[in-house]
Amino acid sequence: MSVEPSSAAPNLSPTRPRPTVPGPARPRGPRPGPVRPEPARTPAYGFWRRLLPFLAAVALTVRLPSFLHSFWSPDEGYLAVQARILAEGGELYETVVDRKPPLLPWLYEAAFVLLGDGSAQVMKLLAVAAQFTTAALLAAFARRRWGDRSGVTAGVVFLLISVGFIPQDTQAVTFEVVILPFTAAAVLCADRGRWGVAGLAVAGAFLTKQTGGVVLVPVLWLLWRAHGAAPSRAPLRTGLLRTAVGFAAPVVTAALLTDPAGFLFWTVTGSGAYAFSLDGSELHVLVRAVVNSLILGLCCIGVLPPVRRALRIGRPPASAGLVDLWVWFGASAGAVAVGFHFFGHYFLQLLPPIALLATAALRSLRHERLRRVLSVPAWVGACFVVWAVFAPRSELTHAERVATAVREHSAPTDRVLVWGMHPQTYHLADRAPASRYLTAGLLTNFSGGRDGPQVGEAYSVPGAWQIFAAEMRARPPALIVDDSRGKPYAPDRLPTLRRLLAGQYEPLPGTVEGTVLYVRSSGS
Structure with missing residues (x-):
């Protein structure tokens, strides 16, 4: 009688071990984060064809009150009188003097020469164009980083908060309004690695008002971030050289077109008492700083909560990749504070980085929620526009x-x-x-x-x-x-x-x- 082996019996025959195939080496260091999808973008022509007319309409609407009066501030009066003197053959920093660089007086002079000295309305259109251009440049920056919807948000947010001060500060054609497109262009060009054009834009801001030159700080930060970690320092040196040449060429040209000694004196060395003296005015200046800071908070009330969320480091997407924007904001805050004057129109220089920081925080919201958030600065901006219409002069x-x-x-x-x-x-x-x-x-x-x-x-x-x-x-x-x-x-x-x-x-x-x-x- 034979016994069949049980199928459940264990197999005791020796087995040959399987060869181990080495896998790919795991890189050391922190694990890479998840790959984020590219921002959604429509073709550029279709995007800008729809957005630009809308931004132009909003820019004109928020500045309509500026056309109601010939002058909103002494700065406008100063520029108009300067322009008349220059148009009649006067020389800047000699026949007529001011502590400001020459770009805006030259623009006024050009308008007076071409259209006569009653062309104040043309300069108001220039301010509308400056606001529109700034909004479009901020939209281009946000679209490049975060997609189409963020581009729209950035341009709209900027225009809505741009009227959030007393009318004399927001409706006048002043230096700070003309600074803004240059500063936005400088940061956008630096973000794209166009260092020579970025230097030109920094020069444009500086030649409008000295504090506009602080936009060089975020430009240099972006340059260092783009090239600082490269094995070779040649790209960094090239970027620095291009930025320096782009900045220096217009500034030197402006000095030569006026009087170099007068240009240096009136724009840099001759205003020490004006810029830095504070004795006996501490309370006066403190009150102005607090009041205008509160007004800034009011005009940004709808976007302040998302900006606060952007400060929470480590919670993407609200805080990822925003260091350059905070550098820009910090440099602009320094420009507002320098000289301890704290006039309301000085705070306008803060608005472009605020608009982009708010956009970065808002991009994670659903469409319905985003519309509700933007309705707050829209209503606040409308109130400031109505105030400008009916404010006594x-x-x-x-x-x-x-x-x-x-x-x-x-x-x-x-x-x-x-x-x-x-x-x-x-x-x-x-x-x-x-x-x-x-x-x-x-x-x-x-x-x-x-x-x-x-x-x-x-x-x-x-x-x-x-x-x-x-x-x-x-x-x-x-x-x-x-x-x-x-x-x-x-x-x-x-x-x-x-x-x-x-x-x-x-x-x-x-x-x-x-x-x-x-x-x-x-x-x-």
Whole structure:
């Protein structure tokens, strides 16, 4: 009888071990994160064909109130008077002076030469174009990084928050408005590795206003990030060289087209007291800084929560790849704070990086939620626009009344001196200024909003009073308008001006809302 082996019996025969096949070596270090999908993008032509007209309409809408008045701020008046002097053959930093670089005065001059000195509305269109261009550049930056929807969000958010200050700061055609497209272009070009063009854009911002040059900081950061880790330092050196040449060429050209010594003095070395003196004005400056910071928070109230979420490092996508934007924001904040003035229009320089940071945080929201979030800055912006339409313009009304009095007591060919902080009076009165110094601020340091002891002849631009006295001797004005109205720069506090009025002029009967007019005395 034979026994069949059980199928369940174990197989005790020796087995040959399987050869081990080595797998791919696992790289050391942190595990790579998940591969993110590319941002959704439609063809460029279709995207921009739909977006650009919309951004243009929004930019025009939020700045419509600017067309209601000829001047919104003394800066606009200053630029208009400068432009008239330059259009008639004057020289910047010689015939007329200012602490600002020449680009915006030249743009005003070009408008006056081509269209006449009544072309203030053209400059308001320039401001609309600047806002629109900034929004489009921010949209291009966001679309490149995060896709089509983020591009739309960035452009719209910027325009909605761009009117979130008092009307004098947002509706005027001022230096800060014209800075913005240059700063946005500089960062966009740096993000694309176009270093020479980025340098040109930095120069454009600097030649509009000195603080615009701080956009060089994020540009250099992007350059270091793009080339700093490369095995060879040649690309880094090449990028630095291209950026430097792109920046230096326009700046040197502008200096040569004016007066190099005057350009250096008025834009860099001659404004120390204005930029850095604070003694006696601490409370005044602190209140202004707090108030304008609160207004900034109000205009950004709808986007502040997502920006706060962007600060939470380690929670993508809200915080990933935003270091360059925070560098840009930090550099702009430094530009706002330098000089301790904190005027509302200074804060406009913060808006482009804020718009992009908000966009980065909003890109993870669903469409319905995104629309609800954007409705908040839309309503806030609408309130600021309505405010600009109905806000009283007491200072402009006062300047118009003074200008009427100036026309009544002087001839069209007479030169007059308006001693005050409203140079638009010259333009409104159609009279030529008797001095290259268009405001009392350049001669007293009051133009920084000082209310403390550092106001007076001793704190003027170096050498200004000697030049002013020579101007008064060579061509005495037919009319002097004391528009100080009790301010610290009143003539009775300034020996040179006090002696001039006492020796050669006599006051006209009555005043224009506290403004005193002096005509030449019969014996002078």
